Amino acid sequence: MTFGSLAIKRPVAILMLMAFVLLLGLVSLTNLQMDLLPKISPPILGVITSLPNAAPGEVATLITEPLEQVVGTASGLKKISSRSAEGTSIIILEFNWGVNLDAVREEIKDRLEFLQLPDDASKPMVVKFDPTRMPVLQITVTGEKPLRELQRYVEKEVAPKLDSIPGVASVEVTGGPEKEINFIIDEEKLQKYGLNSKVLAGLINLNNFNLPAHKVSKGDKILPVRVMGKFRNLEDLENIVVGMEWGEVLIPIYLKDVVEIEETYGPLDSLSRTNGLDGINITIQREGDSNLVQVTQRVLEMINKMEKAGDYNFTVTLNQGEIVQKSINGIVQNLIIGAFLALIILLVFLKSILSTIVITISIPFSLISTFILMYFTGLTLNLMTLGGLALGVGMLVDNSIVVIENIYRHLQQGEELSEATKKGVDEVAMAITASTFTTMVVFLPVVFVGGLTGELFGELALTVSFSLLASLLVALTVIPMLSFLLLKYQRKIPQFRVWGIYQVLLSYPMTYKGITLFLTVAIFILALSQYPKLGREFIPEIDEGSFIINLTMEEGTNLDITNEEAKKIERILEEYEEIEVISTRVGSRGGITGIPRTDRAEISVLLKERGATKEFISKIRENLTDINGTLTFAQQNEFRDMMGSSELQMIIHGPNLEGVQKLTEDIMKALEKVENLEEIRSNIEGVKPEVQVLLDRNKQALYQLTTASIAQNIKTQLAGERIGYLYEDGKRVAIKLVYNKEKEEGKKVSVEDFDNLKNLQLTTPMGGRVALGEVAEIREAYGPRTIYRENGQVTSIIQGKITKGDLGTIQKEVDKVISDLNLPEGYSTTYGGASQLMEEGFQGLNLAFILALFLVYMIMAAQFESLLNPFIIIFTIPFAGIGVIGGLVLTGKALGITAFIGIIVLTGIVVNNGIVLVDYINKLREQGFKKEEAIIKGGSVRLRPILMTALTTILALIPLALGLGDGAEMQAPMAIVVIGGLLISTFLTLFVLPVIYYYLSTKDKF
Structure with a gap:
């Protein structure tokens, strides 16, 4: 049974199938997760x-x-x-x-x-x-309470409630002082009882454990035995027996007898503020398989309840859920607008509301069918999958247009509706199947291209393919069935009156065939001459309406001075009405390295509106020139956080640190000549001031002091020694041994007292005391803070902010500057970051493009059972490059990965109209028409479906090309490329392809 017969004989079965698909699709849609980008797991x-x-x-x-x-x-x-x-x-x-x-x-x-x-x-x-472990929400809690009380409230009341929310993986609280328990050592007391700090630390550590001790039986049960020695409270700790006092009666010596116990808070190594108010930060991560938008909404509902019930203010400084929701809404809005514009084209060409409604059904039905396939293949709703739907929405009606237009043609010839429906769908079934598969097959290399590009755009490719496959099934089953049921109510079949005009216009290229081909080739060469001038980029940045100002002070600057400079920046920013939230973090606890940095500050700025963040940064930059320290600016977005920014990044390789440092300085100086490249900096943070203790080996031996014992002695007396933890209300509290730093002369031995460091007393193994200055020379010196290596060589990374233009153009300018430098032997430079990703992405997509060409050709050859016909049609692909280059030049867009994906998509789209045209011309020639007569008649008959399919796709992409709505920046270059290429290819199909067909199709009949 053919598709046409099925539509006529089994309409109820098709309706029931539609209802089933509709129900399953809606259920699938409600269960799809939402993310900003596809789930990427970098290796x-x-x-x-x-x-x-x-x-x-x-x-x-x-x-x-x-x-x-x-x-x-x-x-x-x-x-x-x-x-x-x-x-x-x-x-x-x-x-x-x-x-x-x-x-x-x-x-x-x-x-x-x-x-x-x-x-x-x-x-x-x-x-x-794991990218899913990145923060999805950052909240600052402020209030008219002391910082410690605020911290206690957040840790005991807020964090546990947020942690219990389904989908929340972790809740981190930062910004307040850390509680500590200090054991202040009195050396005289320790000596009195024959103790020292090392013995004391060992006793505390050995008693702070819960340990398993095998098993025992009780009746018919086997019970594990555990020795419970872990400290439960401060009283447990105080009453550790550290020795015995001998006499008539043994008297236990408790820890509290030999040390002074102090509950205190450690010094702040970081500060947090939001809109000028000191606060406590909450950072929330979600579980990897949870719905991002739902998780953030649940958290926001919880903090709204807590804010109403208490005296505290909760300010959201980062909300990935809102960003995702707005971006998805923006793409959906573009999809709806695009679909509406496509329907207008249908109405204009078909001049029938009833026929337009029949074709319109293919859009929502194809989309709903796509959701089913997305759900069962594990895809999420994100910028890429929705961008794929927006890209394909105009193409969803293409097959339906061809089917219903062919049904119209048979009705105009006076055939009965049932016969017209059957012939109308069966005649074009092979052609639209081939055209659909040529569009789908170009995505196959993209799915398997690998790398970050494949991970990002693989889901877009699958989504477009799913929707096109659904649209093909709709066109072959639903559209004929609805046409058979509804078109009988249409009183008059509309006529398409442009045929005559087209025949007149086509007569010119058919008369001047050589000139037509010459002009086409000339325009193509002219367009190619502009290709080297196109900019290059990896992926357009998504404007999330927020940015970060990083402040770097001179190495070693203390927290207070850094804080004052950060406050200056905040006061300047407060003058701008465009700003909604200013969130500041001064200093850091060191992250993975554990080394606090008091010379850094990060000011996060959230704007009231999105879309002009880059321009706003340029505006405020001029007012921040008087700030001490170095300022860098960066827009915030999830892709940047995951894979690095779009800044220029150059890596210097060399055999030793000194040579790399020198070359880095020379290159940074040279890069200052490059226009539109600012904030040039490197990861070589200069030398770090330090105090070096040079030991006198003879005196060291005299006092029986090892290098390790001297270092430990100094560290314990200056900063204390962390020897364990006590858990209070589920919170870990550090236990530290610290020395009583007050000396007889009333001075303190601390980092600030460099001159007094020589008086620091060392304890010898025999219990004696000796000043550090007696066994060592103390001096100020400098050393590297960090050493970077890559593939066995020392490296440094230079970064620069591109203020105008694109990455590829700036990279060319940098190459010119670097070529003037004579790099020493053994040293080299490479590009990293976005430049490296761009190069790898282009390599993969170049191969994908070549494979797509071969696959398209093979499908057409199989359909036509000819090697020549596909060769004729495939000429439209390179000539569509005129529109691609023209579109990018006119809009000022760079050629990036998204634009390249658009070129690959074009490979499958531009041949579709050629397939429909050549297929019909061949049918006419089989019926006895002469070659030129068949070309003109075939072009006239297929003019309406060709124009309709092209214009519906083009108009549907216009909102995306204009970058309307949040999140459209990434797909805009792709839409521009498809629009430009499709415009030119449509013209070529109608006026140049007939000429190429005439020359290459030498036989009178096929």
Whole structure:
């Protein structure tokens, strides 16, 4: 049974199938998760190891380099880079896409088991990079309460409630002081009882455990035995027996007898403010399989209840859920507008409301069918999948247009509705199937292109393919059935009166065939001459209406001074009405490295409106020139946070640190000549001021002091020694041993008292005391803060902010500047970040484009059972490049990954009209028409469906091309490319393809 017969004989069955698909589609839609971007799992592992108190050079030699040798031969490894900082080694392993990361992780763990590291080093921790662990909400809590009370409220009341919300993975509270329990050591008391700080620390540690102790039987049960020694409260801690006093009666010596116990709060190494008010920050992460929008909405509902019930204010400084919702709404809005514009075209051409309604049904029905396939293949609603639907919405009616237009043609010839319906669908079934598969098949290489590009655009490709497949099934079943049921109520079949005009216009290229081809080739060459002038980019940035100002003060600047400069910036920003929220964080607790940075501040700015963030940054930049320190600006968006910014990034490679530092300085100076490149900086943070203690080996031996014992002595007396934790109300409180720093002369021994450091008293193994200055020389010196390496070489990274233009254009200017520098032997430069991603993306898509051409040709050859006919049609693809280049030039858009995807999409679209035209011309020639007569008649008959399918697709993409709504920035270049290419290809199909057909189709009949 043919499709035409099915539509006439089984309309009820088709209606029931429609109802089933509609129901299943709506259920699938309600269960689809929402995200900003597809779920991307970059093949990246990190190896983190600590070596307490070690300088960066020591960390590099003792930890990083041995680790690199062990993990550097892991399966599928693409690049290895490392960062050696004070006390911490971080190695980043980047693998080829498609590698089984879990298996590689276990392989690396097994290798590390046999590696010998210094005794003080921690066990290397192998971690997996997980984008879903990025914050989805950041909230600042403020109120007219002391900061400690505010912190206590957030930790005890707010955080537990938020943590219990379904979908919330973790709740992190920062911004307040950390509670500590200090044991203030009195050396005289310790000596009196024959104790020292090392023994004391050991006793505390050995008693702060819960340990298993095998099992016992009780009746028919086996019960585990546990020794409960972990401290439950401060009283437990105070009453540890640290010794015995001998006499007539043994008297226990308790910890509280030999130390002064103090509950206090550690010094602040970071501050937080929102709109000028001190506050506590809450950072929320979601579970990987949860619905982002739903999770953020639940959290916001909870904090709204708490805000109404208490005296505290909750300010949301980051809401990824809102960003996702607005972006999705923007794309949906563009989709609806595009569909509406496409329907107007249908109404204009068909001149029939009834026929327009019949075709219109194909849009929602195809979309709903797509949701079913999305749900069962695990896709989410995100910018890429919805962008795919917006891209394809105009094409969803193409097949239906061809079917109903052919039914019209048979009705105009006087045939009965049933016969016209049957012939109308059966005649074009093969043609529209072939055209649909040529469009779908171009996405196959994109899905398998691999890398970040494949991960990002694979879901777009699948979504478009799903929707086109659904539209084909609708056109072959639903449209004929509805036409058979409804078109009988149409009184008059509308006539298409442009045929005559087209025949007159077509006569000119058919008369002047050589001139037509010459002009076409000339215009094509002219367009190609503009190709090198096109800008290059990776992916357009999404404007989320927020940005960050990073303040970097001089190395070692204390928190108070950094805070004052941050306040100056805040006061300037408060003058701008466009700003909704100013959130400031001064200093940091060190993150993975654990090294506090008091010379940094981050000011996050949330604007009231989105869409002009870059322009606003340029405006405020001029008013921040008097700020001390270095300022850098960056727009916030999830893609940037995940994969790095669109800034220029250059990596310097060399054999040693000094040479790399010198070359970095020279290149940075040279880059100052490049226009539109500002905020030039490097990750070489200069030298770090430090105090070096140079030991006198003879005196060291005299007092029986080891290097390790001297270092530990100094650290304990200056900063205290963390020896364990006590848990109070579920919160971990550090236990520290600290020395009573007040000396007889009333001075303090601290970091600030450099001149008094020599008086610091060291305890010898025999219990004696000796001043540090007696066994060592103390001096001020400088050393590197961080050492970076990549693939075994020392590296540095230079970054620059592009204020105008595109990445590719700026990169060309940088290449000119660098070529004037004579790089020393053994040193080289490469591009990283967005430049590297762009290069890798273009390489993959170039291959995808070539494969798409072959696949399109093969499908057409199979349909026509001819090698020549597809060759004729495929000429429209390169000539469509005229429209592609013209569209990008006219709109000022750069050629990026999204635009390149548009070119690949065009490969499948532009041949569709050619297929319909050539297929019908061949049918006419089989009926006995002469070649030129068949060309003119075939073009006239297929004129309406060709114009309708092209214009519906073009108009449906206009909202996306204009970048209307939130989140449309990413798809705009793709839409522009498709519109430009389709405009030109439609013209070529109607006027130039007939000429090419005439020359290449040499036989009178087929």
